[in-house]
Amino acid sequence: MRKWTKWTTGLVFVAAFAVIVYVLVANLAGEENEPTAAVATTLTLTDFATKLPRTVDFAEMPTVLQVFTSWCPYCNEDAPKLVELQKKYEDQIHVIGINLYPRDTEEDLAAYLAKHDITYPVLLDEDGSLYEKLGKTGFPALFFMDAKGEVASSRIGSIDKRDMEEFLQLAPLLR
Template sequence: MKRNIYILLGVILLIGVALAQNADNGIAAVFKQEEPLPTETGPRAGLLAPGFSLKGMDGKTYTAGGAKEKAVFVSFWASWCEPCKEEAPALNTLAAKYKDKLDMYGVNVTPYDKLKDAKAFVEEYKLTFPILLDEDGAAYAKYNGVAFPTNVLIDKNGVIQEVILGILPEKELERKIKDVIN
């Protein structure tokens, strides 16, 4: 009889430990309250992304900022930027791979570049995602741009999840994208 009680207590203890270890992904997740959206707009993680509308090289107008159906990846770049050249193939690959869950925009900061050079860059790297022209540098300024590339990951709610100055290895960048779209 005593032996059965010890076995029963052991089983209950194991179940309790298993539930505690899985609380983040299991039952507790059902009761978890969503964090309220920020009310402040700014160029850093945790704030609402500053909005902008820019014309693309394809003639269409694109917007960032505010809630969207998909997460948004904004890459501010210039054609003379060596890290931008290095990163371009990875961005093309990731844009194609996650097109159903992520809108990727390449924003050429035109005051720091030449339009003909930007067009040559897009052609050379065969970029397939929308390339926007920040002709007066206002969008770049809203994100306190200080380096090329500056990449901004924005979730579906319009909240900046990360601002990345410079480039990352493709696998690390992909991991960050997956974190934002999931």
């Protein structure tokens, strides 16, 4: 009986370890996903700063959406890169943060924004419906949206600055 218990316990630990390694490798490598269906030509969510509804019009300017949480280590790693991207292309693209608010607290989100000096709009996906529309792919997740509200390109997991630039060029989002 003890031998059976040891084997079962060992098998459970090996399986759990394999899942953890897979998730870490997928996040570190960053997985490219096929674009999902259109979100809509506009998107309206609550703006964290003003607590009022804010509408993003995808036809106005190409848009980069970043789905994130404040406690995600890869989101924290990518935040400064996205801030730089927003500053470099502020006249050519919208950069919008989409916080998975049910998974965060107001205090943690405010601290995250201050820590990374985030000045682009951060909208709250309060019920997770946008995240679900985008395929519940993981985070951080970058979605490069075209004027029709369709995902032109996406990237799941951490991404370096050079790859962010390449995605913008390939999408093609820059005017």
